Amino acid sequence: MKFVSTRGKNEPVSSARAIYQGLAKDGGLFVPESIPQLSLQDIDSLRAMPYHERADFIIGKFLTDYSAQELGYATSSAYSNSNFPEQVAPVVNIDGEYSVLELWHGKTSAFKDMALQILPYLLTIAMKKEQIDQQVLILVATSGDTGKAALEGFQDVPGTRIVVFYPEDGVSDIQKLQMATQQGDNVHVFAVKGNFDDTQTGVKNIFANEQMNEQIEKLGYKFSSANSINWGRLVPQIVYYFSAYVDLVQEKVLELGDKVNFCVPTGNFGNILAGYYAKCMGLPVNKFICASNANNVLTDFINQGVYDRNRPFYQTNSPSMDILISSNLERFIYLLSGQDSKLVADYMQQLNSNGRYEIAPDLLRKVRETMSGYCYDDAQTCSQIKQVYESKKYLMDTHTAVAYKAAADYRTQSGDPTHTVILSTASAFKFSQDVLMSLDQDIAALDSFEQNRLLSKLSAQSVPTRIAALETAPVRHQTVIDKEEMFASIKSIL
Numbered sequence: 001m002k003f004v005s006t007r008g009k010n011e012p013v014s015s016a017r018a019i020y021q022g023l024a025k026d027g028g029l030f031v032p033e034s035i036p037q038l039s040l041q042d043i044d045s046l047r048a049m050p051y052h053e054r055a056d057f058i059i060g061k062f063l064t065d066y067s068a069q070e071l072g073y074a075t076s077s078a079y080s081n082s083n084f085p086e087q088v089a090p091v092v093n094i095d096g097e098y099s100v101l102e103l104w105h106g107k108t109s110a111f112k113d114m115a116l117q118i119l120p121y122l123l124t125i126a127m128k129k130e131q132i133d134q135q136v137l138i139l140v141a142t143s144g145d146t147g148k149a150a151l152e153g154f155q156d157v158p159g160t161r162i163v164v165f166y167p168e169d170g171v172s173d174i175q176k177l178q179m180a181t182q183q184g185d186n187v188h189v190f191a192v193k194g195n196f197d198d199t200q201t202g203v204k205n206i207f208a209n210e211q212m213n214e215q216i217e218k219l220g221y222k223f224s225s226a227n228s229i230n231w232g233r234l235v236p237q238i239v240y241y242f243s244a245y246v247d248l249v250q251e252k253v254l255e256l257g258d259k260v261n262f263c264v265p266t267g268n269f270g271n272i273l274a275g276y277y278a279k280c281m282g283l284p285v286n287k288f289i290c291a292s293n294a295n296n297v298l299t300d301f302i303n304q305g306v307y308d309r310n311r312p313f314y315q316t317n318s319p320s321m322d323i324l325i326s327s328n329l330e331r332f333i334y335l336l337s338g339q340d341s342k343l344v345a346d347y348m349q350q351l352n353s354n355g356r357y358e359i360a361p362d363l364l365r366k367v368r369e370t371m372s373g374y375c376y377d378d379a380q381t382c383s384q385i386k387q388v389y390e391s392k393k394y395l396m397d398t399h400t401a402v403a404y405k406a407a408a409d410y411r412t413q414s415g416d417p418t419h420t421v422i423l424s425t426a427s428a429f430k431f432s433q434d435v436l437m438s439l440d441q442d443i444a445a446l447d448s449f450e451q452n453r454l455l456s457k458l459s460a461q462s463v464p465t466r467i468a469a470l471e472t473a474p475v476r477h478q479t480v481i482d483k484e485e486m487f488a489s490i491k492s493i494l
């Protein structure tokens with residue numbers, strides 16, 4: 001299987017090269033040349049497998065230049081009991097209509113672990129295959145969850161260093177502490193004055209700057225990315241869509257061949273796009289529901305066919321979705337347009353120069369056949385947490401709540417009775433302050449850890465061990481920089 005650029009101007013490369021390189025040379029994103037097809041029997045065969053074997057099966061369809069041994073090592077190490085102590089990605093049936101796919105049972109209590117535990121294996125194997133003798137320098141811009149998950153994934157991985165930038169005021173207290181206390185000799189963390197888009201733009205500019213790349217190469221390093229523009233981040237996310245489906249067949253909620261809907265709390269469009277790849281591979285999916293917060297650029301895109309980032313940026317109580325440029329939408333348009341790389345390059349050029357583009361009516365029709373979009377403000381998010389907690393005894397975080405409400409509104413408005421899987425992307429304990437306020441608790445006098453203990457009492461769930469341990473963990477990283485200082489900070493640590 002070869003990988004090509006969404007913008008059509010990169011020669012086809014192996015999967016190892018695509019993962020190692022991250023971004024195509026023409027500025028596009030790597031996509032597989034064709035999409036492997038699974039039959040219902042193939043899908044059914046996943047049912048008897050533990051998660052890591054399901055991952056092996058699905059990822060192996062794309063990374064055909066990795067040997068069975070290499071891939072088996074990567075999947076069994078990444079999805080081991082020590083990384084996912086309970087289950088990897090359990091599906092919880094809330095009632096007849098909805099299930100919740102819990103993607104936060106990994107080390108950092110957010111769904112980013114699903115991909116970032118395996119990416120370092122995929123990347124270091126790729127480097128060996130490509131005979132790269134430089135060290136990889138992973139740059140990450142994070143709105144909170146990616147940074148910590150990438151730090152955990154890359155901690156002390158030989159041949160790699162990782163630098164994480166996060167917006168100083170754009171992440172929760174727990175998220176900040178998770179990053180500030182990160183252990184490891186190859187990890188560096190900087191808080192940046194500004195919002196997430198400033199931080200992300202800063203990292204993208206460094207990647208694109210030839211002089212900066214040269215300076216880094218002279219020091220013996222090569223930049224790479226752990227953001228979801230990297231195919232190695234995306235491909236592991238396809239697995240849990242299949243995994244959820246066969247678990248629901250196993251539990252007799254579905255019969256093999258039945259269609260399902262997936263409702264996804266969306267930011268950079270990576271998670272939901274992985275679901276669309278699963279559908280293209282043969283997973284029976286009826287509709288994707290794209291759930292956003294007040295940064296509703298995707299909702300407008302799905303409803304009107306205009307992507308317009310020229311709008312105010314809001315800091316919301318679901319910060320991992322506070323994004324105005326959803327990078328992976330580029331791959332979706334590529335797929336829906338019948339792999340029309342000229343069209344994609346044209347839209348991206350418009351986005352770059354005017355901050356907006358409008359898709360053709362027939363393309364919009366395809367978007368709307370595949371997907372519905374909904375968006376909610378913070379107050380609606382909070383009341384959804386409360387309602388589901390009181391009526392179903394299920395506690396969810398703010399991101400999941402946005403999706404839950406979208407699933408419910410879609411069901412009412414469309415009349416579509418298809419069983420809907422809601423993707424739960426973070427543990428409630430990562431956002432306890434907002435969750436407790438949603439439940440009308442008075443938390444003014446409580447610090448983050450007291451809040452977590454209260455949440456634990458209310459929910460009868462224990463605080464995830466690694467979050468509880470932050471209370472006594474030493475802070476190792478506390479540098480705050482201006483956004484103009486990002487490159488200088490990188491050089492300072494090499």
Ligand SMILES: *Cc1c(COP(=O)(O)O)cnc(C)c1O
Binds near residue numbers: 269271
């Ligand atoms: C990253 C993240 C999202 C958004 O996922 P995308 O793949 O960027 O669309 C949603 N919720 C949480 C908790 C996240 O960490």
